[in-house]
Amino acid sequence: MSRAPLKVPEEMLRRIHAHSVETYPHECCGALLGLDGDSSREVLDLLPLANRRDDSPRNRFEVTPDDVRLAEKTAREKRIELIGWYHSHPDAPARPSEFDREHAWPWYSYIIVSVQKGVPRDTTSWRLHDDRAAYDPEVIETVAPGGHPIAGK
């Protein structure tokens, strides 16, 4: 099934990348706030969050239910929705791991940034299949400040 691309303003991508550099070599994480429509999904704001996995932050992240509720509340206040999550993979590919899949929720967009030696490289987005067996890649359409798409990734 082909999905509409995930539209991400350039500034949001820059902020995700900056967060991934700031926390390197640990994983960063945060919420994607935006709008979900029948034919498009767009990130309009971010809520950077603390990685609550103190025991293994280099290759794990966790967002607590309280932080999830904070993200939902923040989205409601802005009259938008919580549409997904971002996290980084320090020195690892921007592909969902088996651990990612086991812990994923359907419907949400999951942006993953690969950070190699402290430098953000690939950025991808994924949606879990209904049967939880695998992910579908979701095309990221970067949106320039004027609102024009730059390119699908």
Place this chain on the structure above:
Amino acid sequence: MAVKVIIPTPLRAYAGKQQSVEVAAGTVGEALVALTNQFTELKKHLYSDDGKLRSFVNVYVNDEDIRYLQKDKTPVKEGDTVSIVPSIAGGAQSRSK
């Protein structure tokens, strides 16, 4: 007794696109069974293959996490709200260090 179960956004597609569902139940466990019997597609997202609630599925009665109450045996009464709240986890492949 009728209790309201709040469905988190990612699961609404499996619950008739509803934000909440009313079920008759005396405990949290009964409420979740009634919910998943009504919407069977929800089961695989809430429960692991061994029938246990997935670790990243959190359940609250009103504002209290049931882990600090009586878990699935937590009693519910008319007018209570049971919320299913996600926690989010993931990360890169395990390292061989």
